[in-house]
Amino acid sequence: MQKNLHPSVIKFKEFVKNNPALIKEVRNGNSTWQEMYEDWFLLGEEDNRWEKLGAKTSSHVEPEEEIKGDWMSKILGSVQKMDPDQIQHYINNLSQALGAIQGVISQFQGNQSKPVQSKIEHKHPFSFRKD
Secondary structure (H helix, E strand, O other): OOOOOOHHHHHHHHHHHHOHHHHHHHHOOOOOHHHHHHHHHHHOOOOHHHHHOOOOOOOOOOOHHHHHHHHHHHHHHHHHHOOHHHHHHHHHHHHHHHHHHHHHHHHHHHHHOOOOOOOOOOOOOOOOOOO
């Protein structure tokens, strides 16, 4: 019984199966599976690192439309799984953080950003007092 794996992990496993030189690299202790996966995920299959290790790089490039569609489906799937209360909590935290940043910025700006207020005192037109 195989657990449901992330699609990127499944693709990485296929990449490793097609490139046994990577297995030898890990077994020799020159690298770990975690390092290999991170490099594969960040650099992609086309990176020169894999050629140096003796791996075959694939020239398969997904069409841009498929990538965009996959990206949108991931976003929509994530939004559907979110709890509305949790989203509201995150929005409130973000708002507070932005307010704090705005306060710090205004402190650094000093009097430059404050509007100039004319200090006109409204004096009574007559200079005498009532007794």
